[in-house]
Amino acid sequence: MTKFKNLKYKKNKTVFLRSKTILPGFGLSFGISLLSLSLLVFLPFAMLVYSTVGIGWDKFWQTILQEQVISAISLTLKMSLFAVLTNCIFGTMIAWVIVRYHFPFKSLINAIVDLPFALPTAVTGIALATLYSPNGWIGQWFNFKIAFTPIGIWIALVVVSLPFIVRTVQPVLEDLSVELEEAGATLGANSWTIFYRIILPELLPALIMGAGMAFARATGEYGSVIFIAGNIPNVSEILPVIITAKLEMFDTQGASAVALFMLLISFVILFVFNVAQWFFSRRLGAKV
Template identity: 50%
Template structure:
């Protein structure tokens, strides 16, 4: 008992548990809990009928479909190509590798408005790439998806990259020695190890895309019922001084996003348990 107390009271570089926990809860309350609580409290001023009217109009439902659908598809594509980019950066040596590695972080550093203007100029019908396409990209739902792919890729790459760096090459050599093909080695040895990281990257890319505003409004065209995202609709409500309506839509997005992210986290936990059981 005396030994355990002494261990608990031993000096550490960081503040003690009580102080660190208090600062953590205070910071999270100021930054996260209080703003979210304000959104819910403002929404509670509406009756149930008013809440349904504000959140289920055809225009709002169309924005839900575009925001959630484009975010999901963008995160899905980023999982595939994010894994490929991370694999190339980890497993191969080539000229200007550091430059390519730094380019992955460009969507992090680039202001979203600048990214939106650049993407619009590139994919417009008279743009450097859009002029060669038989279909429109800018000012369509496809443009929204392109912008969300752009801003979501780094989340997958930076989540998967350190996991690939830690993969033991001896496992691959052992699989090859036992006669496994490259596809079998990847699917049976490597993929189970990186699967939790891929799910984490997907969740981060999806959450980031769902709340994206700056890089989307320029390339989307913002046509109601066609290319209007939900964050823009919330801004429109605020400009009309419909604060309760804006927070009601925000609460729907928040709850739906939380449910989806919870599902992804459960899948991630299941993948880790399965990986541990196999190991």
Template identity: 50%
Template sequence: MSLGLALIWLGLIVIIPLGALALKPWELGPGGVVEVLLEGRTLAALRLSFGAALLAAGLAVPLGLLFAWVVVRYRFPGRRLLDAAVDLPFALPTAVAGLALTALFAPNGWLGAPLEAWFGWKVAFTPAGIVVALVFVALPFAARTVEPVLRDLPPDMEEAAATLGATRAQALWRVVLPSLLPAMVTGFALGFARAVGEYGSVIFIAGNMPMVSEIAPLLILVKLEQFDYAAAAAVGLAMLLLSFVILLALNLLQRRLRRAAA
């Protein structure tokens, strides 16, 4: 009974829509689908979306670890507020985040102006801006997956390492980090999955130049604006398959790490 209900909901919410997506592109014929996907602009958009999402997830993991470490290991006024604040990117409408980040990093923004004047860095309206927006949305995943594991990690393991002659750095590197690694991989996977399909926050800061800063979800929208539903679905299907392969690989990696730790 409960299995049946679960399957029905899974079917209605996940499998049927994704199935429709998988069927739509073939209206173009196999040759047509390949042509859409191998077009320079499509390849550039996919490379950018996946590259930026992987980079952003990679940046979010150490930042999230740092954050979790501070919240779990230190006692200071405002700790609970800080703890709650990291969840804000979950709740904030992404368009709001995108507008705020763009205003901040625009050439006349509070951060954008000094960055450009002192270092010559342009952030808003370049691929760097895309990574900034994606780190913002991926960060809570990285922090929230590591935090409970860190909380459960008893300090006596580090103390035991110290009595056995390990330095602080050795204890962190050989004792703490290996036990956190599976959680960090999970955080990376979740952050990546969130970032790769992100549209709302990116679109304001990206600049959206074809071949340079045009993300794959925007390309899908461009195809839809031309009433080309099948080509849009082809790009969507490619994103789906690529994401699936990456997430599957991360899942296997995480399982292996967990087994190695046990």
């Protein structure tokens, strides 16, 4: 009987592998995918590593450990973290409202969430600088400066990274059955218990994935930040601005060193978030 099942499995497997597909066979598809990935992703990164290795490790660390660069790295990571934490709260709330409630102009609100994806980052930066400058529509009402300070950087990073959280949490909320929450309420659970025991286990893996992408985007953001940051060394200068400044001074190797370090930071961030997503998916038994 077992032998018959194995033969049947092999037969079905053979039929599946030989069945016609829309795309070419595995070999050709894999080759095209690998070539595209190499040309678009691997080759530029390899050239970045090659140009950086040419300056030597001593020069590399000397460039990275400059006071101005260290300050920019610290500010970039700190503001990116604050922006992601902010969006984890408000982005989840926005996704919840879009999914669970019906109200006028809901489609418009849903489309506005994607606006940071569609707008050029320079347009976003100019708009934010106009709003939050000392004479701006919003900035004039505060007794402290928002634009040209780390607060302005935080606002810009919140704007550009918001869609990552909303769009990763929204599909999970759409698939989450309301009956589970109603059953919890029927059994006497309060709102916090329902959220913590029913909703959060389903949302957490998607939330971590969105936070990872948002964090990676925030650490590399340039266009929307440069107009509102002020770019004051050791105060409001972010890491991408350091790279641009070195290129303007024709310090290509120094810019490559900082860019490579930034690339390593992004890889570490994505790795940590992916491991966290896998861990919580297994631990909480959520759907991914």
